[in-house]
Amino acid sequence: MPANMPQPIPVLILTGFLGSGKTTLLNRLLADGIKTAVIINEFGGTPVDQDLLENQSIPMTVLSGGCLCCQIKGALAPTLKNLRMAWDGSTVKPFARVIIETSGIASPEPILDTLLREPWLSKRYRLRQVIATLAIPSAVEHLQRHAEAKAQAVWADTLLLTHADLAEPAQLRSLEAYLQTLAPATPILTRTLAQLDTGDLLNAPLPLFRRLPANADPIEHAFQSVSLYFEQTPDWPRLQSALQRLIVQLGPALPRIKGVVYPPDFNGPVAIQAASGRLYPATPLPPRANDDRRGRLIFIGAGPADALAETLGALFADCDPPPTLRRHSN
Numbered sequence: 001m002p003a004n005m006p007q008p009i010p011v012l013i014l015t016g017f018l019g020s021g022k023t024t025l026l027n028r029l030l031a032d033g034i035k036t037a038v039i040i041n042e043f044g045g046t047p048v049d050q051d052l053l054e055n056q057s058i059p060m061t062v063l064s065g066g067c068l069c070c071q072i073k074g075a076l077a078p079t080l081k082n083l084r085m086a087w088d089g090s091t092v093k094p095f096a097r098v099i100i101e102t103s104g105i106a107s108p109e110p111i112l113d114t115l116l117r118e119p120w121l122s123k124r125y126r127l128r129q130v131i132a133t134l135a136i137p138s139a140v141e142h143l144q145r146h147a148e149a150k151a152q153a154v155w156a157d158t159l160l161l162t163h164a165d166l167a168e169p170a171q172l173r174s175l176e177a178y179l180q181t182l183a184p185a186t187p188i189l190t191r192t193l194a195q196l197d198t199g200d201l202l203n204a205p206l207p208l209f210r211r212l213p214a215n216a217d218p219i220e221h222a223f224q225s226v227s228l229y230f231e232q233t234p235d236w237p238r239l240q241s242a243l244q245r246l247i248v249q250l251g252p253a254l255p256r257i258k259g260v261v262y263p264p265d266f267n268g269p270v271a272i273q274a275a276s277g278r279l280y281p282a283t284p285l286p287p288r289a290n291d292d293r294r295g296r297l298i299f300i301g302a303g304p305a306d307a308l309a310e311t312l313g314a315l316f317a318d319c320d321p322p323p324t325l326r327r328h329s330n
């Protein structure tokens, strides 16, 4: 490479539908020892993913309140430019790659458009791999219902099938058959978290030629989010039972809940996760420097935000004090 050519920094893009395992994968990748800068994009107005990262001492930028493919598409180029200038000027902790975690309803196409077509960026960053996570028990339904999920699989270089431990063999077979039609040439890895070797993932065969996105028009999402803020989080059995009732009541109209809360029966912050009708066990988190002990839960719905907000208001009306509610319309 000529001396005056900038050395391109490799970029990994993690995409995949809501709750399919992107942040879980990001944590695994960050544990592999390669110094990394992270850009996290969250659809909801209240970011959570940064608190779920085990490694908090890396260069990290959170772009929330919309998807990188549409509402905040314009934020990606300046973020990457600032990061690169900080890297060139050694004003940031050293890193050898950038990982972008997209929101669960982002289409990768406009992101690739920015990375591959923007002249300044395309000289300074090299797209290494687009990895899409697909949760085996729910992926076929998501691929059939949501254009965003389909776009994520179609633009991926590698498909990582997750939640194998929760899946029936028939669900895996039907997902593999679906992907065979949708993305026949894309390598598929099926791993439980315990089995995942990040080397297998990063060394999966890549396409010889990279397609350039043809249509980078913003996608019209049908999703909305509502955030709840708790000055005093209810205790876990009560919160768990309320969330469980909500999940049953709304079914597929509520694809995702996540948040960090402070139930009095736990000592510190606790991660709350639900996706595709499943509420996961509450997971204690280490205390963070910026802890304000204000619980926050994000609900991503596939219907109008007003109806979701009304349901949530009624569900937690007897809390003392009741949670503050914020709609986030997109």
Ligand SMILES: Nc1nc2c(ncn2[C@@H]2O[C@H](COP(=O)(O)OP(=O)(O)OP(=O)(O)O)[C@@H](O)[C@H]2O)c(=O)[nH]1
Pocket (backbone or CB within 6 Å): 016, 017, 018, 019, 020, 021, 022, 023, 024, 025, 049, 103, 104, 105, 133, 162, 163, 164, 165, 166, 191, 192, 193, 256, 258, 273, 274, 275, 280
């Ligand atoms: N049992 C099981 N749980 C998993 C697996 N992968 C992820 N999870 C859990 O699924 C939930 C969602 O995982 P995340 O990694 O947060 O999903 P995500 O794709 O980052 O979610 P969004 O950013 O909201 O779209 C968490 O509770 C994870 O612990 C898996 O392979 N098996």
